[in-house]
Amino acid sequence: xxNQFAVTMRKESEYAVIYTDGYIxxxxxxxxxxxxxxxxxxxxxxxxxxxxxxxxxxxxxISILIEIIEKLQETNGKLVFCGLTKTIAKTFTIMGLTQFxxxxxxEELAIQGL
Amino acid sequence: xxNQFAVTMRKESEYAVIYTDGYIxxxxxxxxxxxxxxxxxxxxxxxxxxxxxxxxxxxxxISILIEIIEKLQETNGKLVFCGLTKTIAKTFTIMGLTQFxxxxxxEELAIQGL
Amino acid sequence: MINRPGTxxxxxxxxxxxxxxxxxxxxxxxxxxAVAGFMExxxxxxxxxxxxxxxACINAFEHSNSNENKVYIRFIMKHEDLTVIIQxxxxxxxxxxxxxxxxxxxxxxxxxxxxxxxxxxxLMDSVTITSSPAGTVITMTKLRVRSSKNENGAKExxxx
Amino acid sequence: MINRPGTxxxxxxxxxxxxxxxxxxxxxxxxxxAVAGFMExxxxxxxxxxxxxxxACINAFEHSNSNENKVYIRFIMKHEDLTVIIQxxxxxxxxxxxxxxxxxxxxxxxxxxxxxxxxxxxLMDSVTITSSPAGTVITMTKLRVRSSKNENGAKExxxx
Ligand SMILES: Nc1ncnc2c1ncn2[C@@H]1O[C@H](COP(=O)(O)OP(=O)(O)O)[C@@H](O)[C@H]1O
Ligand SMILES: Nc1ncnc2c1ncn2[C@@H]1O[C@H](COP(=O)(O)OP(=O)(O)O)[C@@H](O)[C@H]1O
Numbered sequence: 001x002x003n004q005f006a007v008t009m010r011k012e013s014e015y016a017v018i019y020t021d022g023y024i025x026x027x028x029x030x031x032x033x034x035x036x037x038x039x040x041x042x043x044x045x046x047x048x049x050x051x052x053x054x055x056x057x058x059x060x061x062i063s064i065l066i067e068i069i070e071k072l073q074e075t076n077g078k079l080v081f082c083g084l085t086k087t088i089a090k091t092f093t094i095m096g097l098t099q100f101x102x103x104x105x106x107e108e109l110a111i112q113g114l
Numbered sequence: 115x116x117n118q119f120a121v122t123m124r125k126e127s128e129y130a131v132i133y134t135d136g137y138i139x140x141x142x143x144x145x146x147x148x149x150x151x152x153x154x155x156x157x158x159x160x161x162x163x164x165x166x167x168x169x170x171x172x173x174x175x176i177s178i179l180i181e182i183i184e185k186l187q188e189t190n191g192k193l194v195f196c197g198l199t200k201t202i203a204k205t206f207t208i209m210g211l212t213q214f215x216x217x218x219x220x221e222e223l224a225i226q227g228l
Numbered sequence: 229m230i231n232r233p234g235t236x237x238x239x240x241x242x243x244x245x246x247x248x249x250x251x252x253x254x255x256x257x258x259x260x261x262a263v264a265g266f267m268e269x270x271x272x273x274x275x276x277x278x279x280x281x282x283x284a285c286i287n288a289f290e291h292s293n294s295n296e297n298k299v300y301i302r303f304i305m306k307h308e309d310l311t312v313i314i315q316x317x318x319x320x321x322x323x324x325x326x327x328x329x330x331x332x333x334x335x336x337x338x339x340x341x342x343x344x345x346x347x348x349x350x351l352m353d354s355v356t357i358t359s360s361p362a363g364t365v366i367t368m369t370k371l372r373v374r375s376s377k378n379e380n381g382a383k384e385x386x387x388x
Numbered sequence: 389m390i391n392r393p394g395t396x397x398x399x400x401x402x403x404x405x406x407x408x409x410x411x412x413x414x415x416x417x418x419x420x421x422a423v424a425g426f427m428e429x430x431x432x433x434x435x436x437x438x439x440x441x442x443x444a445c446i447n448a449f450e451h452s453n454s455n456e457n458k459v460y461i462r463f464i465m466k467h468e469d470l471t472v473i474i475q476x477x478x479x480x481x482x483x484x485x486x487x488x489x490x491x492x493x494x495x496x497x498x499x500x501x502x503x504x505x506x507x508x509x510x511l512m513d514s515v516t517i518t519s520s521p522a523g524t525v526i527t528m529t530k531l532r533v534r535s536s537k538n539e540n541g542a543k544e545x546x547x548x
Binding site: 023055056057058059060062063064066067070073085086087090091095096097099100 | 501
């Protein structure tokens with residue numbers, strides 16, 4: 001329901017895919033950042049963020065995503081989004097986020113784009 | 115969305131299954147009754163009403179369902195419900211409707227119960 | 229979240245005013261769905277509140293004859309329960325004189341209606357109705373009967 | 389249904405008052421979803437209204453410093469558009485002095501926030517913000533740009 005947010009991930013040798021489920025607000029953003037930071041700490045600098053199960057975001061959550069992208073830039077890493085609703089994709093485009101993190105239609109394409 | 119209600123049906127030689135999709139209010143009830151009346155007119159007196167895609171009903175809609183059951187009684191026919199949410203099943207039970215029209219868990223069981 | 233001690237003050241109240249327009253009661257049920265979901269009610273509890281709310285709304289729509297054409301809904305969230313208050317400033321009715329409907333008597337009778345108030349009372353845990361020529365107020369409460377598993381903070385998996 | 393001539397009078401207004409409580413903005417978006425769905429907006433239009441509403445709500449939650457801890461939302465449905473008005477009776481702010489955010493300047497800067505108002509303006513068709521020490525009112529409108537097919541009364545198939 002409303003209060004539930006979950007992050008899971010799939011870690012490969014060179015990259016990882018992070019899956020979210022639920023509303024990406026400050027708490028949701030922080031949970032994603034936690035997982036991303038652990039991966040970065042483990043030397044994984046290529047990340048796919050699959051938001052298929054997140055249809056609602058807010059700008060506080062997104063600003064935490066910007067922090068993740070910044071961290072990845074410092075290590076020559078890369079973030080690619082997939083599974084975005086049209087409105088979330090539009091939001092990322094309006095913000096200019098897509099200049100720093102691409103959007104792919106599918107998870108496979110996102111992984112190829114890393 | 116909110117304003118959309120659809121009825122479809124599958125007619126066999128001895129019985130028919132009516133499928134609803136959407137809010138069963140007065141208009142929804144009337145659309146179901148129209149389909150049921152046509153079937154009864156065609157000599158089909160055994161009906162399954164599959165409400166799988168209707169999660170919201172109101173008592174005006176249900177009173178139209180009572181009219182259908184009454185019509186079927188006049189012709190020694192039978193109505194069996196399936197695909198009910200727990201709350202709709204509870205509502206039909208509270209009203210005593212289940213004394214006159216059984217509830218089955220699945221469409222197959224409903225057809226067997228005709 | 230709302231049921232974790234210390235996270236927020238109680239009670240919380242959400243109020244919603246809707247015009248008397250066919251089908252708009254569904255908008256009210258969406259608000260109810262969110263409120264009851266916020267309180268971590270399970271699927272069945274949510275659906276019961278929604279159905280009771282629909283009946284109260286369509287009664288106000290059909291019978292209140294309200295001049296201002298509005299229905300006022302308040303959701304009062306407490307630790308233990310959710311109270312929904314549905315009010316109209318219409319003509320009111322004599323609550324005592326409403327007969328309890330009976331399925332047998334509906335067959336062979338052209339009047340098949342008259343189930344709304346009875347369903348509200350059955351679907352909710354407590355209901356009070358006050359009505360006068362100045363309008364009608366239905367106050368209905370759903371308890372948050374949670375299993376001990378859920379009390380311990382475990383997430384409930386409810387089908388949608 | 390709402391767009392078929394002669395079926396109902398316009399405008400219709402739904403009003404919703406929510407307490408300032410974390411996450412309750414999601415209840416407001418559910419009401420918005422129902423209202424926009426009632427108007428037969430498509431999935432994308434609905435999501436855009438929902439996102440803009442979320443931003444306006446969390447701004448009131450975070451920045452208004454309202455004593456009464458409430459946010460007032462009105463949905464005004466007209467044939468041509470939906471207007472959502474979000475009001476708080478908090479401290480207000482100087483609208484002119486808010487800088488337009490820029491993604492480049494966010495990198496290397498610890499302050500990554502400041503996107504809310506800009507997103508509201510981008511996601512809605514028209515937005516006016518009035519703010520004073522007595523509070524803030526955001527009035528935002530979404531046009532109901534419908535294709536000619538839909539104007540003719542054909543049902544729109546929108547994915548969910
Ligand atoms: N809000 C209301 N305003 C005026 N009269 C009402 C209201 N709600 C219920 N009533 C009266 O109570 C009766 C019983 O209502 P209900 O049990 O919901 O059945 P129904 O609406 O099918 O008649 C109605 O027929 C009406 O006379
Ligand atoms: N309802 C409000 N009450 C008071 N101040 C507000 C309100 N909405 C916005 N503001 C002010 O405008 C600024 C910009 O808001 P916004 O663009 O949403 O970004 P953010 O909320 O991330 O700071 C806020 O930092 C705040 O100072």
